Amino acid sequence: MSVAIIKKRTSAAKRAPANASNGSRDLLMVNSVAKAFRVLRVFDCSRPSLSLSEIAEIAGLDVSATQRFTHTLLKLGYLEKDAASRRFGLTVKVLELGQSYASANPLVKQAIPYLLHLNKDTEETINLTVLDETSIVFIVRFLSRHVFNTDVVIGTRLPAYCTAPGRAILSRLPSDEAEAIVSSSDLRPLTAHTPRTVADVMGRVARAAAKGYALQVEECFYGDMSVSAAVIDGRGRPVGAINIGVATTRYTPQEMEVRFAPMVVAAARSVSDISL
Template sequence: MSVQSVDRALEILSLFSTTSPRLGITDISKAMGLPKPTVHGLVRTLTSHGFLAQDPESKKYSLGLKIHEMGTILAGSLRINQVGGSPAQMLTRSTGLATRLGIWDQQAVLVTLLLFPDTVNVLYHHIGPRIQAYCSSLGKAILAYLPRQEVEDYLGKHPLTPITMTTITNRKDLLKDLESTRARGYALDREECISGMSCIGAPIFNYAGAPVGSISISGPPDQVLGDRTAALARELLLTAQQISSFMGWRPGEAAKAALVTAPRSRVK
C-alpha cells in the first residue's frame, strides 16, 4: 500500500531532468494535474530537507544538494565501482583515454564511474548521466548479450531517434551491429551518440553470466578508430574480464580458452 504524499513527492523529483533542470510551481502543477497549493506544500517540504533548492531570482526549483550527496553515497557503494575502480584506472593509464563504467538500469546505461587521463588518480564515483543504449558502446555492449526477447522488448519501447549524423536508426542495421559486437566481443560507437567522440565498449557479467554493466574507453575518432582499435579493444577486454571475475563471473571451459591472457602493455 502506497502513501499518497510520498508518491507525489517522488513524482515531483522525477520531473527534473537534463532537459528540464528547473521547474516552477505552475510547471509542476500542470505536469502532475494537482492544485498549486498542494504542489507548493510538497515542494516546500522537499526544499526544507534539501531535496530541492529554489533560485532566489527566478523562484524556480532545481534538485538540491541532498540528491547529489545521496548519489555519491550510492555510487561508492555499488559493487561494480568497488571492484572496477582500480582496473578502470589501469585502463585509462594504459590507453590514455577516458574510461566509463555503467550499469544496466531501466533499459539504459547509468554511468557510475568516470575517469579522465589528466585526473586518473581521482576515482570519480557518481550517478549519471543515463545513456541511450542503441547509440552508445556502453549500451550496445549490453544489448548484444541480452536474451533476444529482452532486445525485442527494448526495441519496442525505444524509437531509434537520430542523435548525430551517424546514429543507427534502422532496426535491421542495429541488430546486425549487435551481431558483430557478439562476434568480436566489444561494441563500437562511431560518433553515434556525440559528434567528435568515438568509443569502444565491453560487457561486464555477473555470477550468473548476465550482462549487468559495461565499460568503455572514449576519445576523438582518430585516437579510437583505425589502426589503434584492435590494441585498444584488447586492453578493454582484459579489463572487462577482470571486473567480471570480481563480480563472480566464471566462464565455462570453452569460454576460458577464448579469453585474452597476454600480459598488459601500454597501447601506443
C-alpha cells in the first residue's frame, strides 16, 4: 500500500467522529440547545426560584456554562432575575410555547366542543391528555365546581400506568408496546391502591381493552376516581384520552362507572370519528 493512501486514510480517520462506527453520536444534535432546555426544566412548583449555583447543580452543568445560558435566556425573556436575591425564575413568556402547541394541535381543536359538552352535562371535571413516554400530560382541562385536586393544571404530568387516561391509551396499543412502556415506568406506590407490578398493570390494561374504557380508584391520589376512553386516529393508533374525574365522596366506583363510562366512551368515539 502506498504512503499516500496510508496518509489519506489516516487523515480521514482523524476527521471522523470518535464513535461514528457505533452510531452513538447524533451529528445533528445541537448540544447547546439541549443544555438551554435543561436549564429551563430545572424550575418547577417545588423550585420556583433558584440561584446560579443551584441551577448548575440540578442541570448538571458547570457554573460558567450555566451563567452563559441564564444570561441568554434572560435576554430572550424566558428567565427573570431578582435584583436583590439574584435568584432566577421562569417568566410568563414560557407559556407561549404551550399556547402555540395547543392552538396548532388538531386533537385539541376537534375535542374541545365535546369536552365542553361533557363538562356541562356532567358538571364534573373533564380532561384531555396525551401520552409522552411513560407519562400522561394534561393538555385541556375543564374544572367542576366539585373539583378535587387543584394541583393538576395544564402541562401536569402523571404516570400513565396508574391513571385512567394512561391505561386507556395503553389498552389501544399493541400489547408488547404497552408492556414496554409499563416496564420502563417507575412503579412506586403513590397510594395504597397503586399497582406495583408490571403483571398487575397489564391485567388492568387488558380489562380496559375488553371494556373499551379504563377505570382507576385512588391509585394516584386519595379521594380521586376517574374513567377514561382513548381517542383513536385514522390508523387505529391512540392519540390521546378523554377522562371524567370525580371525588370518591360523591360517588361509589360502581355508580361512577355506570353513569359516566358510556358518556366518556361516546365522546372519545365522536372525536375519533373526525379525521385526525
